[in-house]
Amino acid sequence: MNEGILHKVREMNPLVHNMTNQVVMNFSANGLLALGASPIMANAKEDAAEVARQSDGLLLNIGTVGEEQLDAMILAGKAANEQEIPVVIDPVGVAATSYRTKLFESLLSEVQPTVIKGNAGELAHLIGRKLETKGVDFVGETDPTEVAEEVARNCGTSVLCTGKTDIVTDGNRTLKNETGTALLTQITGAGCLLGSVVTAYLSVGEDVLESAHAAAAYYGKKAEIAASQTDVRGPGTFLSHFIDQLAGEDMG
Template sequence: MTLDTNSIWQDLQGVRQSVPLVHNITNYVVMNSTANALLAIGASPIMAHAVAEMEEMVSLASALVVNIGTLSDRWIEAMEKAMQQANAIQTPIVLDPVGAGATRYRTETLQHLLQQATPTVIRGNASEIGAVAASSCSTKGVDSTTSSDTMITVAQDLSTTQNCTVVVTGATDYIIQGDQVLQCKNGHPLMAKVTGMGCTATALIGAFLAVNNHPTLAAAHAIAVIGIAGEIAAETAKGPGSLQVHLLDALYNLDGEQIARRFWED
């Protein structure tokens, strides 16, 4: 399996043409930024958390994104119902294990959610993926304390165990399905200075899953797009504040020529 820029561009065009509804159960910190990023690439976001409407809302969506960044018992119940419904109607699920391993409550919640349904894609930094895989990795809040390349074998085991695609983001992003490992080196260090950038990547994966039924390629294409957009944004940004604005513009204006010129795999 290899990545090619034409396929990345085709998926981005597919999102813009079909305007998929992406249902996000995500954290308070990133709701606005992830919704705007989804709108910028052409998708239609909804941030719904009420337990009473979960089954109905998931049935309307083309993808479900579950992000455990800011937990509460009621939101966990909503996540359970959403994942169960998505599993029942075969809607793709993206799980973001924000801060996995930081507290017992967070880790146990994650384990419980994984019992409700098999995610299509799990995306996290190296520490989070290590915690999901029950490795000895330590975590520091939502920031990674381990580099992404050290987690390849662990991520492969997790992918096999959960029968899903695992995305480990870092200086180099790894997109893993069993023995198959794709990588993307796009992005910019300034992106790490903006909260929720990984959460935004997770949301974009949801949009790409809506138009590409190959989870590993869909995830890789989404990761390439946000990385390339981040590079473009950083060229004119004066700091993390303006990077956020320029990132939305870069996602909105991204075209096939920019993807072909900037995509960096090796």
């Protein structure tokens, strides 16, 4: 587990521009602050690109996106691409409706991601495969490695496929992470915050695959430690411990 990247994040305190869904803004901001990064949320077309240029990393999460926010995301993404600022795209629920699929395709046609982060169902949809989803969640069973690698090759990017085992790949080199806890599936926005954490890790300029893998490993391990606390009785008590653990140094 590469803790050196975390230390670099905390030394640099990167500004992470989160264009994310309305459900998770507060959680994502608090999680990034605990990690040691600085969150900013700017969704207006009028300043999205300017904020992106001032930032160290950009997250584009389509969880609650509409046409106006999509336009802002494209402006921000293009600005980030021009300045070689890392961009993470999280296609939340892309398989749920044709509207979400159209929005994502529009975004991907204009913005080159550094990493696409999603579950197996979302990623499979990007390459025309049908895997079982329920709303924004993947509920089927499949080996995600082949799916993630094909998405990486098709989109010319790196991919983080989240699940019981996380897969990080660029289509040629593949890393796996098995840290985590089932309690993460019982709190809203756990995957969305992971996207923000990955963006923070990428923003300090290390190897993309190593950074994405280190982010997923740290995130999962901290969740495991939080879940193991004696006063955790469910997702509510887990949540506060998890934020505390993200702020800590000890990997347990």
